[in-house]
Amino acid sequence: MNHSQPFVRTQMLEAKEPPLAEKGVVKWMRENLFSSWLNAFLTIVSILLIYWVLDHLLPWMLGGIWNADSLSQCREIRDSLYPDGRDVACWAVLSDRWHQLLFGFYPPELYWRPILTLVMFGAAISPILFNGVPRKLFILTAIAPFAAFWLLWGGSVWMPVVVALGFVIGWAVMKFASMPLGSLVATILTILLPVAYWLFLAGPLAGALDAAVPVGIEAVQTDDFGGFMLALVIGVSGIVLSLPLGIVLALGRQSDLFIINKCSVAFIEIIRGVPLIVWLFTASLLLNYFLPPGVQFDIMLRVIIMVTLFSSAYIAEVVRGGLAALPRGQYEGADSLGLNYWQSMQLIILPQALKISIPGIVSTFIGLFKDTTLVVFIGLLDPIGLSNSIRASTDWNGIYWELFIFIGLCFWIFCFSMSRYSQWLERKLHTGHR
Structure with missing residues (x-):
């Protein structure tokens, strides 16, 4: 028998490339677009639908007219450029009225202030x-x-300075009165003292300081606000203010103190049980009837207050869901470490609950920002209200899609940015069960 022929390979074969169907774009398409006959059919139908939409939309958008003073002039230019009667977009309305869509009736020479x-x-x-x-x-x-x-x-620089002083008073009370008075009494005083200061002392103090040292810039009335600047002011104010208030309401709803618990539950259920548009009408028409005689609130301030209260009720329920999702052992672990209520909430409970609640919180914020368009029903000229005013003029009467596409695109940019940040934050914090 010949034993000179080896039966075990002494060297490795060179690596070969994987088959064409198992690499690159072909593999991705096979796994994601044509993995079954149903997916292949849906893919083909979707491609045809997208092609039909783009075939009709792109010529209308890309062939649009940007330089015209009115819709009639835009149509004249269109007829001269496209004798075949093609329909194209009249983007000239954006070139002519972009400043109103962004800034409303804010003085043009002061645009640097909202930009800054x-x-x-x-x-x-x-x-x-x-x-x-x-x-x-x-x-x-x-x-x-x-x-x-x-x-x-x-206006005067002293008014915001005096208002900021109220928060300093609240911080000082919480810091220095907690030990001698107890946390509950100090918390109540932290809320009541700044509110009393703002109601009775802030106005006279700001007036006295302004009379002694007049420092200020040109005042702008709320009626001049409009467009996306108005939507951003209301939306950002509501988002910033509603998050801490919603957390406090969520903690109040889980509190063992009877009065705090029932007041938090009543507030949340009443606010959530009524549509936002009703609260906006309440802020616009009825709120002044409940104020002392001679007291007038700026309409935008009233809207911001109502939007904040409305959003905080939804945030409270989202945060309460995050608190309920934590195992009981987290609370018991905080107690075993000797932490008091506020320390355990700050260091152990709330960080985990808020991490779980990120998707719901951001979803509420996105809904709040989109709901700022409802202020058009109480006379504030948000982007939708300004589009109505623009279309009511003789120059642009009859134009629709161009304005609404621009407004929708701007809202989409803001909302999509918040959504992407939420997803990035979830990945960064590893939100979810692993």
Whole structure:
């Protein structure tokens, strides 16, 4: 027998490329688009539908007219460029009225103020949203709300300074009165003292300071606000204010104190049981009847208050769901460490509950921002209200799609950005069960 022929391979074969169907784009299409006959059929139908939509939409959009002073002039230019009678978009309405859609009737020479406010707000929230931002920017975070109010509305600089002093009073009471008075009494005083200060002392003090040292910029009335600036002011204010209030309401609903629990439950259920448009009409028409004689609230301030209260009720339920999702052992672990109620909530319970609640919280914020369009029913000119005003003019009477596409695109950019940040934050914090 010949034993010179080896039966075990002494060297490895060279690696061969995988089959064409198992790599690259072909593999992806086979797994995601044509994995079965039903998926293949749906893919083909979807491609045909997308092609039909784009075939009709792209020529209308890309062949649009940007330079015209009115809809009739836009049609004349269209007829001269396209004798075949093709229908194209009249984007000239955006070139002519973009400033109204963005800023409403805000004075054009003061556009730098809302732009500066937007930049400042972005810098102020950056240390909250991202870890790599210098922590020193938290100083700007604390100053930004009052500086934004002063930049947008103008007037005396002392009013936002005096209002900010109320928060300093509340912080001082909480810091120095907790030990001698107890946490519950200190919490109540932290709320009541600043409110009393704002109601009775803030106005006279701001007037006295302004008379002694008049410092200010040109005032702008609320009636001049409009467009996306109005939507951003109401939406951002509601988002920023409703989150902490919603957390407090969620904790109040789970409190063992009877009065706090029942008041929180009543507030949440009453607010959530009535549509937002009803609360907006209440803020616009009925709120002044419940105020002392001679007291007038700015219409936008009333809307911001109602939007904040409405959103906070929904945030409270979302956060309560996050609290309920935590195992009982987390609460018992906090107690075993000797932490008091506020320490356990701050260090152990709320961080986990808020991490679980991220999708619901961001979804509520997106809904709140889109619901700012409802203010058109109480006379505020948001983008939808301004589009109606633009179409009511003789120059642009009869134009629809161009305005609504632009408005929808702007809303989509803001909402999609919030959604993507939510998904990034979930991945960063590993939200979910693993």
